[in-house]
Amino acid sequence: MQPSDATVRRDTNFGRNQSWETRIYEPANEHEVLAILDMHSKKTIRAFGSKHSWSDIVGAEISLDMTRFASVEPFVRGGKKFVRVGAGCTLRKILRELHAKTDQTLPTLGAVDVQTISGAISTGTHGSGRPSLSSYVTRVKVAAYDEAGNAVIYDYAAGQELEAARCGLGCLGIIIEVELSTTPKYMIAETVRLRTSLEDALSVYPDYPLTQLLWSRHNWKWLAFQRKPIGPRTLGVMERLKTRFLRVFSFINVDVMFHVGVTGSRSAGAWAVRGFQWLMPSLVPKGVERIDDSERILAFHHDLFRHEEMEIFVEEAKLAETTELLRAITDVFAGNVDELSPSIRQIFDELGCYGELLANRGRYVLHYPFIVRRVPPDDSLISMTASKTEASFSISAFTYDPPARRKPFYDFCSFVARALVLQVEARFHWGKHFPLNYEQISELYPKFERFREIALRSDPHGVFRNGYTARVLNLPPRGATTSSG
Numbered sequence: 001m002q003p004s005d006a007t008v009r010r011d012t013n014f015g016r017n018q019s020w021e022t023r024i025y026e027p028a029n030e031h032e033v034l035a036i037l038d039m040h041s042k043k044t045i046r047a048f049g050s051k052h053s054w055s056d057i058v059g060a061e062i063s064l065d066m067t068r069f070a071s072v073e074p075f076v077r078g079g080k081k082f083v084r085v086g087a088g089c090t091l092r093k094i095l096r097e098l099h100a101k102t103d104q105t106l107p108t109l110g111a112v113d114v115q116t117i118s119g120a121i122s123t124g125t126h127g128s129g130r131p132s133l134s135s136y137v138t139r140v141k142v143a144a145y146d147e148a149g150n151a152v153i154y155d156y157a158a159g160q161e162l163e164a165a166r167c168g169l170g171c172l173g174i175i176i177e178v179e180l181s182t183t184p185k186y187m188i189a190e191t192v193r194l195r196t197s198l199e200d201a202l203s204v205y206p207d208y209p210l211t212q213l214l215w216s217r218h219n220w221k222w223l224a225f226q227r228k229p230i231g232p233r234t235l236g237v238m239e240r241l242k243t244r245f246l247r248v249f250s251f252i253n254v255d256v257m258f259h260v261g262v263t264g265s266r267s268a269g270a271w272a273v274r275g276f277q278w279l280m281p282s283l284v285p286k287g288v289e290r291i292d293d294s295e296r297i298l299a300f301h302h303d304l305f306r307h308e309e310m311e312i313f314v315e316e317a318k319l320a321e322t323t324e325l326l327r328a329i330t331d332v333f334a335g336n337v338d339e340l341s342p343s344i345r346q347i348f349d350e351l352g353c354y355g356e357l358l359a360n361r362g363r364y365v366l367h368y369p370f371i372v373r374r375v376p377p378d379d380s381l382i383s384m385t386a387s388k389t390e391a392s393f394s395i396s397a398f399t400y401d402p403p404a405r406r407k408p409f410y411d412f413c414s415f416v417a418r419a420l421v422l423q424v425e426a427r428f429h430w431g432k433h434f435p436l437n438y439e440q441i442s443e444l445y446p447k448f449e450r451f452r453e454i455a456l457r458s459d460p461h462g463v464f465r466n467g468y469t470a471r472v473l474n475l476p477p478r479g480a481t482t483s484s485g
């Protein structure tokens, strides 16, 4: 590997909200990765996956495109089933090969399957009803540095190093290979129903553990995509026809038409957004049971329309209070209310931000419903659900504004994040819009300092760091100083 093997270009992420100048290598094996690390040990280095993160987590002077690490090897150990996957393999390819070679599938999946395995686990990617993908990782092979600064391979298969590598934010080195447990292939039965309140929406989880909720803006209705896993079954002719029809219908209705409505109403102005969001819950067909392969229901074409997202995580016990505060903030930003209830106002007063909230009145009308998912704890050091004893709920806020016009959305997110960290100890998805810094978040994660120690040990000279790690982990890149001096 020579510097001349690299391409120099300005790279950008899916959301088009991040771009960075970088020198990109495409190594073919771990020896080439080690050679690149040795050659550029005085620069900053990161690998990228599908660049589907919105936060500034990916950029570095030297980038490794791990596309050529694409192997998928299912295997059995001690009677349990696993898959060993090359770092650059996408979730879609893993699913395709697992399904072709075995009766197994991935234990969980988010809204899309285009992420790479390394990118997905590095930020704690999750779906609804099951722990994050990181939780199922049993071994991670990483190229990093030893104390003397030489590039070496580490194999993390147990202990806190594995827990750190399960959701490592790219700080532990370049992932070469990931091993994770698999689960028998399953189908999902999904029925959409309108629920009368948050309490009513939450009551479906015992029977429909994979449920995802849609909380509509402006009329604050709860729509439950009630989902339960069912064993694989052979569908009759009519059932197969129904499945195919509902696949096509869901693609046209949800993936395309709904998003055309969102982007169209956004362009038309606040009145159109209010109207469309008001109507939306009644436009979704309800009460029809859809049965399909799990990956067909869990992942959809959410990446057809470019957008950006911030995702909030709170413990189940704090969800009701969180939704009340979020509703108040959203209504004030949208200019929908003149006054808040005394109890809500008192909370913002005590947080010292009531004046700031009122100053933002009418500044931003959120044009997409909130999506709410249930995420049980996982065994990593710093994922959004790490060190929890009960399930968290995540609440996602989206914008489809073009990147240059997202400032009001960012201001909305910043206010929400600062208020919710203080009031309900909310955490935020590492790979999505992340408006907070180290001082604001470090105490939210009991094993945060342990994670930093492990990251410092496998990267003593700060090579695998960037502005993002400096800001959120207080791990500045080489040559820079920490926020404490």
Ligand SMILES: Cc1cc2nc3c(=O)[nH]c(=O)nc-3n(C[C@H](O)[C@H](O)[C@H](O)COP(=O)(O)OP(=O)(O)OC[C@H]3O[C@@H](n4cnc5c(N)ncnc54)[C@H](O)[C@@H]3O)c2cc1C
Pocket: 014, 046, 047, 048, 049, 050, 051, 052, 053, 054, 057, 058, 066, 087, 088, 109, 110, 111, 112, 114, 115, 116, 117, 118, 119, 120, 121, 122, 123, 124, 125, 126, 127, 169, 170, 171, 173, 174, 175, 176, 302, 303, 429, 431, 432
């Ligand atoms: C349309 C869309 C839908 C999404 N849906 C969900 C969802 O349902 N649930 C959810 O939790 N998230 C979701 N996300 C967020 C996404 O899953 C995460 O941001 C994920 O990290 C992106 O994976 P990636 O392969 O694109 O990695 P990238 O964004 O390219 O990289 C993410 C991090 O991983 C590191 N990394 C990548 N490869 C390696 C490697 N080989 N070695 C070391 N570090 C590496 C990068 O350096 C970076 O720090 C969504 C994003 C989009 C755009």
